[in-house]
Amino acid sequence: MTQLMTEDGIRCDGRRVDQLRNISIKVGVLKNADGSAYIEFGKNKILAGVFGPRDVHPKHMANQDTGILRCRYHMSPFSVTERKNPAPSRREIEISKVLKEALQPALILKDFPRTVIDVFVEVLQADGGSRCAALDAAAVALADAGIPMRDLVSACAAGKVADRIVLDVNNEEDQEGQADMPVAIMPNIGKVTLMQLDGILTPDEYKTCLQTAIGGCRTVYEVQRRALVEKYFESGEQ
Amino acid sequence: MTQLMTEDGIRCDGRRVDQLRNISIKVGVLKNADGSAYIEFGKNKILAGVFGPRDVHPKHMANQDTGILRCRYHMSPFSVTERKNPAPSRREIEISKVLKEALQPALILKDFPRTVIDVFVEVLQADGGSRCAALDAAAVALADAGIPMRDLVSACAAGKVADRIVLDVNNEEDQEGQADMPVAIMPNIGKVTLMQLDGILTPDEYKTCLQTAIGGCRTVYEVQRRALVEKYFESGEQ
Amino acid sequence: MTQLMTEDGIRCDGRRVDQLRNISIKVGVLKNADGSAYIEFGKNKILAGVFGPRDVHPKHMANQDTGILRCRYHMSPFSVTERKNPAPSRREIEISKVLKEALQPALILKDFPRTVIDVFVEVLQADGGSRCAALDAAAVALADAGIPMRDLVSACAAGKVADRIVLDVNNEEDQEGQADMPVAIMPNIGKVTLMQLDGILTPDEYKTCLQTAIGGCRTVYEVQRRALVEKYFESGEQ
Amino acid sequence: MESAILDQLKLDKILDLLKQGKRLDGRALDEQRPLTIETGVIPKANGSARVKFGDTEVITGVKVQPDKPFPDLGDKGILICTAEILPLADPYVEPGPPTEDVIELARVVDRGIRETEMIDLHQLVLIEDKSVVGIFIDSSVIDSAGNLFDACSYASVAAVLSSTIPKYEIKDEAPVLVEGVTSKPPVKTLPVSVTMARIGDYIIVDPSKEEEACMDARITITTNSAGNICALQKGGDDGFSVEQLVKCSELALSVGTKIRKKFEQLM
């Protein structure tokens, strides 16, 4: 068992309790997708691709009153220590659902009846917080696809490690720590659209943890915004 | 190996050779189903729920000349000694088919073209004779759903244990006995609509066994009738 | 490890390097299929049945500009030494695809828009070269179904065994030899419509091997033609 | 619609004939279609048979191989019967997972062999609770023209009768094949399945495809060499009277005797 924190509050990867891992986002990395993004978030390496709004297959899934959103979170066989079976696990199906519900509030699906927007996320290398990183990439890919959005969605986890509330839980901290709370917000509207918790928190820790995660989301938002600005304004494209 | 019968003809659960286990049936136990019944038959505990006549999904299964009947017999994971995988086994698929074919003669499906009647049976706890008990509950649930029927369907097994023909084979007798013959009849019309046999019978024993089972069906019919009367007349409902 | 060839160039089953195994083909062996053939090719025993042109199920697969061809290559559980799981393996799916692509050039599918021709091949007993034998039977079955064809399709493998190029690789030679090259041609048009290679060949050996295989295909063609003539002309049927 | 009219016409025709004691193909009501059994058709299998029963045709192969016993059945070898209707056997069969009809077919064939105790499974144990011999009996219907139950059952029984059981020795707790030593399967009785259909008030033996299309109900009864009734399955969307069920059991025994003689010639 690794020591997760020094007495000086330095974490096993050298970070302070309130420090994010390195994040970089590239926009428009795929040619076939209508929108795409690649994120490196700590050791997470994740691709997101978006298609749509487009016709729904199979047709009976189409809704004449509104567009629908589909989301698939998938891990590559080589993304984790032990080779993963390529068939989707129950965990991946659940995460696909919570990601969809985290993105949906940011979209205006009523404007695109009878269509579908497909969000495909591929985790090429997984680290702690892969669902948050996936969401960060997916939101940017939706924007890159030119889909009208009320707001971006920015995600980051907080947690409890060695009895302290920390920002952005990594893999070791997730597995041996005391709690992990992934959170996503629409940063301008201020709503929390994804939230989960595994682990044990007192009511006070719960509040601190939530505020810490939201702080992280706001920092992530800046990285997302910069990535989009870089593609659409500074490089002069589009 | 248990001794299945004493010299005095007393069976391992204390019954005489011509004696049924305790049976109780409750009608209308589910709120969402159009009709339902709960049966306890020995240690069997089985729920039946009926929906329909209703539109068929997928549509291409609909028949414009007649209604169709579908039946699903399913065992809960905790219904048997060794935990059962929740996915339907080949045995469950076969029993679903024979139950459907046992119920179908009692229904007037031609009157409901393009629709389906769905019968769902859940075995919460299994004992010998679960398919008969399932059928008894399903027939009552169909009546409870208000579906016009030519007759009820009443089922009971007979079998051969310790060289004697016995009524209503229990779990131990099914596993260590010599033959098990589940039978269902339409009690007023007099037709046998379900019949199976596993085990070895002489031609004479075959006839006795069949008559014994039918006798059991007639007793079961009284229990079914009483349960329906109780709901629809005595309690003043409907 | 078997000795695959004597110093005199005699193979483990007694054949010379340029010698085919025994082949026999019977046409029209099935009553329900629109066309059928049974082939014995060495120890291969293979049935082919053809249905169509007929309506496509599911309908969305139909193409209004052309007919489509479907092909299923399947091995019986008892066809190989170790009992085979009846569910189609990835190998069987791949072979189904290459057989379809080998037969398609011989058909005039544009003449039958919105329909499907189904070719079902069942390997009852497998030996080396089962995909070639399957193709030989399937082509005859298509002809037997009265489907207009540009040409037959005739298939035979060649390979490298004990450093020599040999015709028609058997099971032992396939498993312990140096190369196996299944080939199919349209014998009158002269095109190669199936070709695969597993094993190591020099460029010269590659050419020799291909020519050897094509020689075998031409011999097979004579057997196919004779089988069809026998059914349709000599026996006076049709 | 038109097809429904044609079906009705065919049913009327069949019923009309039955009143005169006749059937569409000229058979008596209790007469099976011609049966031919050929064994050894798949030399690579441990046993095999090709059965033609009227226009229905089935190939069955038997594979014998070491296996682990089922839990709580450590004193018995493994017996598994399967059946498949190949898509080349029938224009209406599609490739894919087995339908409920095919699952019933396989399970009824299996029970006919299992419940008669045709094979003495106790003789197939190598190490109790650990290692046994498994017998896999796989039937493929290659032409489907009615009464697949009996055709698959006859092909399965014949394939078993024609089979040879390889010998296995235990080495380091694992079974090892002893080359060149085989034995006959431990057969105790000969199961014969007889399928009958009820059309109106008539019971007919061995229904053809046309008769199956308009039958009211179906019954398959398997008897053993001692003249006992060992397995039974009612099918179809209507029922039987008790008298009919007794008559069916008598038919199963009398018709079964003729088939059993054919099996005896294979032993």
Add this chain to the structure above:
Amino acid sequence: MESAILDQLKLDKILDLLKQGKRLDGRALDEQRPLTIETGVIPKANGSARVKFGDTEVITGVKVQPDKPFPDLGDKGILICTAEILPLADPYVEPGPPTEDVIELARVVDRGIRETEMIDLHQLVLIEDKSVVGIFIDSSVIDSAGNLFDACSYASVAAVLSSTIPKYEIKDEAPVLVEGVTSKPPVKTLPVSVTMARIGDYIIVDPSKEEEACMDARITITTNSAGNICALQKGGDDGFSVEQLVKCSELALSVGTKIRKKFEQLM
């Protein structure tokens, strides 16, 4: 179309009532529906419970049996929770593989029990890394009328509390049941799941089926006996404000206390 209008009317009605602090079925906003818990309903299982929560009804069975540990978790017994909505529970549920909704349901119930560390899994080891006791908690929804999360969770907790753990001895490295000796499950804390919905600006506890149909978002929070928050799942197609999330955690604790008293009576 018409149904969309009806939905809108119902939503208007619900919102109207909420402004007055009321709900369609007359409950207060922080009031759960009546809960009855009956245990021991499946005597063949090692533990069982039938929960009626309003019109929602769930039966849960617990099976305890020896198993191999998960790799890298050789010092812990196995805990598996599943949930299923039976097709007789709901006209819109079809038989077949679990939908993403059902997978989420099962996983949220599982995490509620796992993350609170309700059961001391270390006490379920027979031989470290080789043989452990597995606890399977399977919930079947038999009537579906809203808030399946809490109903399945309560039934699962109650079924565990009512269960008896058989004793196993190791013989020849394999676990063997010791007849007649059982113990209580090693329970360390009592998890209580509380599900809430947001409709407009209102937070309501234990949404009914009608309320679920028009809720904006959903949250399930599980607390333990020590008053900690141990598992949480946000669902639904919209979000929550931070204030709402804090309020929800307070509701989960206060409402949870009442439910936990019911559980204590089962111990």
Add this chain to the structure above:
Amino acid sequence: MESAILDQLKLDKILDLLKQGKRLDGRALDEQRPLTIETGVIPKANGSARVKFGDTEVITGVKVQPDKPFPDLGDKGILICTAEILPLADPYVEPGPPTEDVIELARVVDRGIRETEMIDLHQLVLIEDKSVVGIFIDSSVIDSAGNLFDACSYASVAAVLSSTIPKYEIKDEAPVLVEGVTSKPPVKTLPVSVTMARIGDYIIVDPSKEEEACMDARITITTNSAGNICALQKGGDDGFSVEQLVKCSELALSVGTKIRKKFEQLM
């Protein structure tokens, strides 16, 4: 309909250009698109590569872990190649079980590596018949723009070349990882896959997506470092003449030499 007209126009255009020895994207007939190979892109894998081949892009990861050998192949390690077209790579790909196209893709890539005997599998045995090292080579297509065969093959070969094989010791008959000790994979030769298409009478190397849409037939030929031909797969709905097949083999060898040089730089 309109799309059929457009397809015909595009085919006419492509054929017109081919008559002048030209292609839509300006390449010579025997010219591949630009290829860039980056290795080590997935540090958690034992080997990995990202290949851009024109607009087609593939990421391959190699996982090395102990496994049981295949029956009757107890003197060899395990080698498994898979390929997947991710749904984000192509608007027409749907999530779900692999189609026959994808199965063929994976099997052709696998055979290219297996039949050339690139990796000496005999060096991957830990205990004969009991314990071996398995090498899993999984390719994910992330942008699909033609000739996935070669792109996946190049990425697979590069990922293997970049990989490190961990050391395992046998303890109590089970393999245990020796931390910090790794070796190069036992590579014997460098397989190069070259895919060609026939359009009319023209053979073109490395077809683009547009060229694939109107090609008559396809062929993939894999050669080894010694200049031998080791694996071949014909595809597509028409055939080749013998002369074309000979020409294709020559092209595979000449084009392969250039690619092999790129691989050599990775060693």
